[in-house]
Amino acid sequence: MESQLAQFEQDTGHQVAVLTIPTLDGEDIEGFSIRVAESWKIGKKGVDNGVILVVAVKDRRLRLEVGYGLVGVVPDATAKTIISDYIVPRFRAQDYAGGIISGIDAVLKVIKNEPLPESARKKDSKQGSELNSIVMFAITLAVFGLMAFASTGNRRRNSMWATHGRRGP
Numbered sequence: 703m704e705s706q707l708a709q710f711e712q713d714t715g716h717q718v719a720v721l722t723i724p725t726l727d728g729e730d731i732e733g734f735s736i737r738v739a740e741s742w743k744i745g746k747k748g749v750d751n752g753v754i755l756v757v758a759v760k761d762r763r764l765r766l767e768v769g770y771g772l773v774g775v776v777p778d779a780t781a782k783t784i785i786s787d788y789i790v791p792r793f794r795a796q797d798y799a800g801g802i803i804s805g806i807d808a809v810l811k812v813i814k815n816e817p818l819p820e821s822a823r824k825k826d827s828k829q830g831s832e833l834n835s836i837v838m839f840a841i842t843l844a845v846f847g848l849m850a851f852a853s854t855g856n857r858r859r860n861s862m863w864a865t866h867g868r869r870g871p
Contacts, residue, residue: 707719711799717744717746718806722756731758731764732767738756739752753809764793
């Protein structure tokens with residue numbers, strides 16, 4: 703994997719690294735991974751085009767820390783998909799090396815603007831269709847709510863006119 707990552711850096715200029723540790727000793731993985739990325743100087747200075755996968759084996763914690771230069775390419779949602787679809791299933795089967803390799807391969811593909819395998823795309827499109835259904839439902843409720851408000855608004859206006867001693871138009 704080390705030679706693969708070195709070749710990837712040479713080809714693209716992006717740096718990808720992996721750190722596996724036994725435990726965080728109670729430390730927060732987010733803060734720890736940021737400190738490691740800064741200490742190791744992952745990504746080019748001023749560009750921040752690096753990604754580091756940190757795995758704390760005994761703590762059962764992992765994180766993909768993405769530099770600001772690659773956040774547009776590997777946003778949080780994509781990082782979470784890589785973790786949940788590529789790394790975690792292998793880790794659950796006690797195949798830590800396979801999970802790391804699978805996750806890093808997915809990161810490299812995303813950075814090279816290659817699509818993730820079909821299973822991830824189906825999941826993303828399913829989430830998209832669920833979101834579309836929710837949006838359509840919300841729009842429908844809003845339209846019916848406006849229609850109901852408009853019909854009761856005339857009655858309220860008439861009653862308000864009457865309360866103030868005037869007659870409606």
